[in-house]
Amino acid sequence: MRRTADIDALEGVLCAAIGSRVPVCSLGRLGQDADAFAALDPAVVERPTLIGGGAPYAPTGPAPARPALDELLRRAAELDVPQVLVPQVRRSDDTSVLREAGFVPVAADPECVFRLAGDVDEALRTRVGADRLGELRRRHGEAAREVRWERFPLRELDGHAGARDAFVALHESAAPREGAASREGTTLYNADALDALARGPLAERTVMLVARRGDAVVQAGLLTRSHNGRGVYCLTLATHDAGPGAARDLREAALYEVYVDAQRSGLDWVHLGRGDAARMRGLGADLFVPVDHWLRAPGLTPPRADGGGEPALSAFAAPPVASVPVPGPARFRSQPRFDVVDLSSNTNPFLGTASHYPELDTAELARTYLSTVGRLPGHEGLGALSTDHVLFTSGAVDGALLLLAALASPGERVCVTSPTFPLYDHFARVLRLPVVDVPLRGEDVNELDVERILAAEPKVTILCDPNNPVGTRLDEARVHALVAGGQGLVVIDEAYVEFSEKPSYAGLVARHDNLIVLRTLSKAWGLASARCGVVLAQPGVVDALRRVQVPFGFTNASQRAVRDRLTDAPRVLYSVRRVRAEREWMAATLADHPAVERVFPSETNFLLVRLHKHERVLDRLQAAGILVADTGRVIPDTCRISIGDRRANNSLLAALTAAL
Numbered sequence: 072m073r074r075t076a077d078i079d080a081l082e083g084v085l086c087a088a089i090g091s092r093v094p095v096c097s098l099g100r101l102g103q104d105a106d107a108f109a110a111l112d113p114a115v116v117e118r119p120t121l122i123g124g125g126a127p128y129a130p131t132g133p134a135p136a137r138p139a140l141d142e143l144l145r146r147a148a149e150l151d152v153p154q155v156l157v158p159q160v161r162r163s164d165d166t167s168v169l170r171e172a173g174f175v176p177v178a179a180d181p182e183c184v185f186r187l188a189g190d191v192d193e194a195l196r197t198r199v200g201a202d203r204l205g206e207l208r209r210r211h212g213e214a215a216r217e218v219r220w221e222r223f224p225l226r227e228l229d230g231h232a233g234a235r236d237a238f239v240a241l242h243e244s245a246a247p248r249e250g251a252a253s254r255e256g257t258t259l260y261n262a263d264a265l266d267a268l269a270r271g272p273l274a275e276r277t278v279m280l281v282a283r284r285g286d287a288v289v290q291a292g293l294l295t296r297s298h299n300g301r302g303v304y305c306l307t308l309a310t311h312d313a314g315p316g317a318a319r320d321l322r323e324a325a326l327y328e329v330y331v332d333a334q335r336s337g338l339d340w341v342h343l344g345r346g347d348a349a350r351m352r353g354l355g356a357d358l359f360v361p362v363d364h365w366l367r368a369p370g371l372t373p374p375r376a377d378g379g380g381e382p383a384l385s386a387f388a389a390p391p392v393a394s395v396p397v398p399g400p401a402r403f404r405s406q407p408r409f410d411v412v413d414l415s416s417n418t419n420p421f422l423g424t425a426s427h428y429p430e431l432d433t434a435e436l437a438r439t440y441l442s443t444v445g446r447l448p449g450h451e452g453l454g455a456l457s458t459d460h461v462l463f464t465s466g467a468v469d470g471a472l473l474l475l476a477a478l479a480s481p482g483e484r485v486c487v488t489s490p491t492f493p494l495y496d497h498f499a500r501v502l503r504l505p506v507v508d509v510p511l512r513g514e515d516v517n518e519l520d521v522e523r524i525l526a527a528e529p530k531v532t533i534l535c536d537p538n539n540p541v542g543t544r545l546d547e548a549r550v551h552a553l554v555a556g557g558q559g560l561v562v563i564d565e566a567y568v569e570f571s572e573k574p575s576y577a578g579l580v581a582r583h584d585n586l587i588v589l590r591t592l593s594k595a596w597g598l599a600s601a602r603c604g605v606v607l608a609q610p611g612v613v614d615a616l617r618r619v620q621v622p623f624g625f626t627n628a629s630q631r632a633v634r635d636r637l638t639d640a641p642r643v644l645y646s647v648r649r650v651r652a653e654r655e656w657m658a659a660t661l662a663d664h665p666a667v668e669r670v671f672p673s674e675t676n677f678l679l680v681r682l683h684k685h686e687r688v689l690d691r692l693q694a695a696g697i698l699v700a701d702t703g704r705v706i707p708d709t710c711r712i713s714i715g716d717r718r719a720n721n722s723l724l725a726a727l728t729a730a731l
Contacts, residue, residue: 214324237288385611404431452578542673569595691730
């Protein structure tokens with residue numbers, strides 16, 4: 072609830088709950104927030120405190136502007152209250168006024184939001200996996216056979232005396248278990264508070280949800296429609312504890328019921344309140360908004376200002392990039408917009424959700440990517456990276472273009488190591504950057520000439536490892552020597568690394584300011600159509616790339632596809648094993664084929680093959696309707712053959728035989 076009017080309306084509810092004409096109470100009486108203050112001096116926790124409005128009932132309140140804060144402090148002085156609390160402020164809000172006034176932030180649980188995207192089951196499956204979805208559906212089905220859920224407008228509370236009494240009783244019994252009781256054993260959702268809420272302006276947007284088992288109410292909660300009409304806040308949900316796990320199961324069943332109802336009503340999101348992020352992820356939440364309480368109390372020292380906002384820009388950023396900020400929309404990506412009335416985007420409001428711009432806050436998706444990929448073999452050390460080390464791009468090639476534009480200036484050299492992916496050279500020349508080519512050496516075309524690269528003093532060196540089009544891996548010791556010995560940036564494109572049994576360099580990004588790793592979901596993850604690349608780099612480098620990246624390039628459809636695939640990692644790993652097995656079979660079969668002179672070693676999903684009669688064979692393959700990559704211009708008499716399924720591979724072999 073981001074409107075000041077809503078927070079003001081809830082102040083009367085808080086006063087009713089604590090039995091006071093003004094919102095003054097100890098911190099220990101603030102429901103679940105009591106735990107957030109547990110580390111403070113007991114005297115601070117017990118001391119009378121003026122609460123800034125009725126925010127304890129709301130998901131968050133807006134950070135107060137100077138006039139509102141001055142009025143709050145004046146009121147505290149008038150009441151002779153020594154402490155003032157402004158609870159539940161999003162960290163993305165401008166809190167400079169609170170700091171200047173001597174308030175101290177106290178970390179609280181984040182806001183947790185389930186964003187609807189089409190079908191509820193599909194949204195849940197992409198976030199929690201098929202097994203967890205099945206568990207939630209099973210619990211909902213079992214509960215639906217035992218209880219019936221009812222909804223009625225809160226303004227009709229007087230006509231539902233039984234539900235009213237049950238709501239109060241359930242919340243009073245739940246308070247000790249949830250740490251939400253005061254010393255007197257009351258709860259913020261007592262009878263007086265409920266009556267005040269039912270008489271206030273929020274009653275028009277609030278319904279009571281109750282679950283009955285027979286005639287007994289075993290669950291009761293409040294759901295409030297957002298003022299922008301796009302979502303619903305689950306303000307509270309208390310459940311009868313009928314045995315170990317029973318209350319949890321019924322609560323999860325009720326939330327699933329809320330999700331389904333929200334979908335039927337055409338809503339975009341369900342706000343689950345504040346809570347432990349790991350537990351809420353298991354319920355499908357995919358947006359987590361960091362929240363702080365701001366407290367001014369005797370003896371508390373405000374922390375030093377840390378600058379906040381964006382990370383310090385990398386020294387590698389090109390001067391023009393250092394002189395401009397992140398473009399408007401992306402600069403505010405961490406500021407949630409789901410619960411505001413957005414009249415800033417100039418889109419057509421009459422054509423549905425497709426008119427909304429894509430989500431810019433991809434932090435939760437980045438966390439999912441890091442945690443999923445970090446469990447793969449060869450990815451040790453990835454746990455040292457945070458979401459600030461991750462930037463999603465429109466494929467890895469977009470990442471390569473961004474980093475050249477953001478980190479190199481005209482006249483600064485870019486080093487490539489041929490044979491390699493041709494777009495590195497292409498992008499550098501388009502950006503008027505001189506290119507130095509230091510060819511790979513050796514029979515397998517995989518020996519890195521570190522000395523020549525260092526002597527060229529490039530601003531950026533781009534390595535393709537595993538190499539495209541060869542398929543081999545570079546010597547690890549030489550790569551480490553290049554990263555440690557150079558003054559410039561080293562970019563390693565790992566588009567095919569999942570097919571390799573050698574480790575990734577991604578885990579080293581946190582230890583080297585000059586190392587950037589490019590990844591993609593187009594290859595092993597099978598999402599070429601989603602156009603999702605990943606840049607792993609120091610936060611200051613990521614910030615530089617954001618300054619040249621086009622906002623909104625990562626569509627909501629692509630984000631959903633990526634999240635879906637990341638939660639289905641076992642299937643991906645199984646497919647990678649199949650590709651590797653087919654690669655080895657094809658390599659052995661081609662090596663014995665009379666049309667083939669040599670098959671190069673490969674740690675990718677393709678094979679580089681040298682042919683005896685290169686042009687004739689490629690002509691015959693094309694005539695047979697088979698397309699391979701002609702690499703003869705970079706490595707004489709060769710072609711690159713992607714690994715297909717057995718049927719496609721047999722078709723290739725048959726066409727090769729026919730070409731003899």
